Amino acid sequence: MPPSTSSSDVALAARSVTKRYRRRGRAVLDDCTFSIPSGVVCALVGANGAGKSTLLEMAAGMERPTAGAVEVFGEPVRTGHPRVAYLAQDRPLFPRLTVAETLRYGARANQGNWDAALAERAADLPRFHRRERIGDLSGGQRTRVALALALGKRADLLLLDEPMADLDVRSRQEVMGLLMAHVADTGSTVIMSSHIISELSDVCDHLLVLDQGRPRLCGDIEELLAQHAVVTFSGGAQRLAGHTVLESRPAGRGTSALIRATAPLPDGWEVRSPSLEELVLAGLAAPGVCDLVLSPVPYAKEPAS
Numbered sequence: 001m002p003p004s005t006s007s008s009d010v011a012l013a014a015r016s017v018t019k020r021y022r023r024r025g026r027a028v029l030d031d032c033t034f035s036i037p038s039g040v041v042c043a044l045v046g047a048n049g050a051g052k053s054t055l056l057e058m059a060a061g062m063e064r065p066t067a068g069a070v071e072v073f074g075e076p077v078r079t080g081h082p083r084v085a086y087l088a089q090d091r092p093l094f095p096r097l098t099v100a101e102t103l104r105y106g107a108r109a110n111q112g113n114w115d116a117a118l119a120e121r122a123a124d125l126p127r128f129h130r131r132e133r134i135g136d137l138s139g140g141q142r143t144r145v146a147l148a149l150a151l152g153k154r155a156d157l158l159l160l161d162e163p164m165a166d167l168d169v170r171s172r173q174e175v176m177g178l179l180m181a182h183v184a185d186t187g188s189t190v191i192m193s194s195h196i197i198s199e200l201s202d203v204c205d206h207l208l209v210l211d212q213g214r215p216r217l218c219g220d221i222e223e224l225l226a227q228h229a230v231v232t233f234s235g236g237a238q239r240l241a242g243h244t245v246l247e248s249r250p251a252g253r254g255t256s257a258l259i260r261a262t263a264p265l266p267d268g269w270e271v272r273s274p275s276l277e278e279l280v281l282a283g284l285a286a287p288g289v290c291d292l293v294l295s296p297v298p299y300a301k302e303p304a305s
């Protein structure tokens with residue numbers, strides 16, 4: 001049956017996307033198909049080298065897929081899309097410009113669509129000098145200026161590559177607060193990669209787990225959690241037969257496991273919901289076993305005749 005989602009409900013869709021940086025090189029993204037709905041805050045997680053930055057670069061139009069198609073809001077991606085803002089992992093900025101000049105550059109590049117107050121708060125202007133050159137800033141300060149450019153743009157889709165990676169605790173809280181207030185005000189979609197799952201679980205409602213270039217889990221976090229359970233019971237792991245087992249280990253005289261239940265669970269088993277961190281870690285530890293991509297991908301637009 002065709003999926004009911006229309007392409008306008010989807011912020012980012014990947015259809016059979018493969019990416020190789022060299023013609024005969026390995027596939028950094030390997031036949032990926034998934035979608036991320038509009039209006040969600042999506043955590044993009046995976047081990048080092050899983051392909052997270054590559055995916056974000058493609059969504060921003062900075063890299064092209066070797067095969068397949070990437071769409072934002074139902075249209076093929078392109079660089080400089082007015083509805084898309086991208087915070088790259090290496091925070092590219094002009095080192096000789098001052099902070100104030102950089103923000104003026106952002107305002108000029110996004111004329112008529114620039115939130116100067118938000119950009120100034122994101123850049124933490126009250127705390128460090130607007131006349132400081134970008135090249136003289138610390139890594140964390142540069143991140144805040146780069147974030148200011150992304151947030152100031154009033155984009156409908158924010159692609160943020162490890163936005164908190166080099167921020168101190170106070171800065172993380174401030175930036176998360178600004179980001180969440182912005183999302184609440186505007187309904188923008190955010191896709192942000194991070195390795196700190198505990199930090200994401202408070203703010204994200206959607207999840208995409210990449211592992212070796214493949215989407216392993218993708219969907220609404222509550223739905224994904226509801227489909228899994230941590231079970232503890234007496235006896236060995238053979239009692240899990242018939243369920244999808246992401247992870248199991250001996251626990252005292254019994255067994256504890258994170259499973260996707262495919263049949264009613266026996267009486268006497270202790271059952272609880274997994275945390276997001278448990279689900280992601282178990283999913284990454286069981287490549288191929290746990291694949292569950294809940295987000296439907298709408299059909300491609302008919303080409304105009």
Ligand SMILES: Nc1ncnc2c1ncn2[C@@H]1O[C@H](COP(=O)(O)OP(=O)(O)OP(=O)(O)O)[C@@H](O)[C@H]1O
Pocket residue numbers: 021028046047048049050051052053054055
């Ligand atoms: N420009 C490039 N040329 C060649 N290989 C690349 C390029 N960019 C990324 N790669 C390779 O693609 C793979 C995935 O890299 P990517 O940066 O997308 O992973 P990641 O999940 O973002 O990793 P991390 O968590 O370490 O940032 C890596 O093996 C990397 O070496």
